[in-house]
Amino acid sequence: MSGTEAQGAQVKSAVRTVELLEFFAHRPGMHTLAGVQEAVGYPKSSLYMLLRTLTDLGWVETDATGTRYGIGVRALLVGSSYIDSDEVVTAARPVLDRLAEETTETIHLARLDGTDVVYLATRQSQHYLRPFARVGRRLPAHSTSLGKALLAARSDEEVRAMLPPHPARVTDNTLTDREALIEELHLVREQGYAVDREENTLGLRCFGIALPYRTPARDAISCSVPAARLTPAHEQRIKTALFDARDRLAHATRAL
Structure with missing residues (x-):
């Protein structure tokens, strides 16, 4: 040879x-x-x-x-090393702690990897009834608020190149039509946040915002709450806290 x-x-x-x-x-x-x-x-x-x-x-x-x-x-061991050495995760820790305290709900930091989001950090809810989550979990971007917030940071043409015409169904509420998803992404860009309406887990709603330290954004934060506990006033508190956390993270990661 x-x-x-x-x-x-x-x-x-x-x-x-x-x-x-x-x-x-x-x-x-x-x-x-x-x-x-x-x-x-x-x-x-x-x-x-x-x-x-x-x-x-x-x-x-x-x-x-x-x-x-x-x-x-x-x-x-390798996965833990990646998390421990990631500058964004390090910068986000105090912000995630504060966000979890303000909302009392489960908080996530995730990164876009292909057509999935991978969870890099999680803060558990203070409530007994809370969603299950773990660092390293991988979920389809199109069925999560984190993923939709990150997809919205890309053009329609980029999203079409990334996703098949009919993305996989995760729950009965998952958007399985790419064009319908793209229409929703227009709204996400306009309002600045994405919503998962029990599209990944029945009974669970999530709100996600992309982090602007990189263009296009590759990381996002979210807040997950059982639908049974979500009132209009609580939803507004969550959105306000997420926007505030985004701004603090933008400041913390400005040199990255």
């Missing part, structure tokens, strides 16, 4: 490693070798050797039988 061919093989192996880790990241739980092979399409023999290598290194774990595979603890 020539030097060029060897280099190509190494790059191919690196690509397969990343794709395999992303497969596990998007599909929690344990998977059989056959199930993984069907999903990724690699030759079974090379896939088995790659899984064995990643298992030995701690990036992949197996169950007690050694026949099922899932994401390993080293992936958590």
Whole structure:
């Protein structure tokens, strides 16, 4: 094998490693070798050797039988390192704390990644009835207030290039027509915030605002509240607090 061919093989192996880790990241739980092979399409023999290598290194774990595979603890270490070293997350911490205190509801900071939003920080609600959330969670942008706020920071043509004509349905309230979503994004640009009307989780409404420290915006903050607890007065308090938090974050991140 020539030097060029060897280099190509190494790059191919690196690509397969990343794709395999992303497969596990998007599909929690344990998977059989056959199930993984069907999903990724690699030759079974090379896939088995790659899984064995990643298992030995701690990036992949197996169950007690050694026949099922899932994401390993080293992936958590890398993810935690990303969060800990991110300047926006660091700058946002006191602002998120204050926003959670002012609204008494669950607060999120998320980043656009392709057609999804990835949660970078969360502050839990003070109420017993509260939405479930975790750092690292990935959700479709079109079904969340965070995602819609970030999509609105792009042109209609960019949104059409990003999303299929009929984005996936998450709940019965999800907008599954791209043109209808784009029409809503016009309103988001006009009013400065986006609303998730139980489009990602039934019984939960969310309000999101994009952060202006970068153009187009890649990060957004949101407030999630059970629909049963949302009154017009509480909704207005949430919106006011979000705009204030956006302005404070714009100031805190002006040098980034």
